[in-house]
Amino acid sequence: MPKIVEIIKRRDGHLHIIRHENSLTFLWRTFLDKKYFVRTTKETNRAAAIAIAETAYDELRFNKKQRLPIHLHTFDDACREMLAEKRELVLTEERSATHLASYETKLRVFEPFFEKTLIHKIDADKIQ
Numbered sequence: 001m002p003k004i005v006e007i008i009k010r011r012d013g014h015l016h017i018i019r020h021e022n023s024l025t026f027l028w029r030t031f032l033d034k035k036y037f038v039r040t041t042k043e044t045n046r047a048a049a050i051a052i053a054e055t056a057y058d059e060l061r062f063n064k065k066q067r068l069p070i071h072l073h074t075f076d077d078a079c080r081e082m083l084a085e086k087r088e089l090v091l092t093e094e095r096s097a098t099h100l101a102s103y104e105t106k107l108r109v110f111e112p113f114f115e116k117t118l119i120h121k122i123d124a125d126k127i128q
Contacts, residue, residue: 008050015057017041017050028053032064075114075122079107 002020009016017028026049029038039056043049086103089095114122 008046010050010054011057015053017053025049026053028056030057030060032060073119075110075117075119078119079111083107 002022004018005021006019006026007016008018011030015028015030017026019026024044026041026043026046027038028041028049029036031037037060041049041052041056043052083100083103086095086100090097090100110127114126117126
């Protein structure tokens with residue numbers, strides 16, 4: 001994990017604007033619904049990054065208040081991230097290649113049905 005070299009706290013400490021070492025652009029993060037929400041500002045200018053982060057944070061809080069989904073990950077996103085983690089475990093020899101192959105096979109079964117579906121919309125009924 002890259003080291004944070006700069007952190008700016010806003011919105012009573014709930015919004016963190018950060019820059020990692022070896023990176024020119026700023027990220028912003030907050031903690032909502034028991035999960036970190038992290039996005040890039042795509043900005044190298046500190047003041048512009050703060051403005052973008054504050055606007056995005058305010059929109060996120062508004063959406064949460066309106067009960068709109070805020071964690072917009074698709075099934076495909078989740079599969080890609082999980083398989084990347086499994087591959088890392090194989091590379092560090094914490095898991096076997098068979099373990100990874102097993103997950104890839106299982107996920108291929110569901111992929112045609114849920115590929116672009118948002119994770120929060122997949123429930124037991126849809127899986128059945």
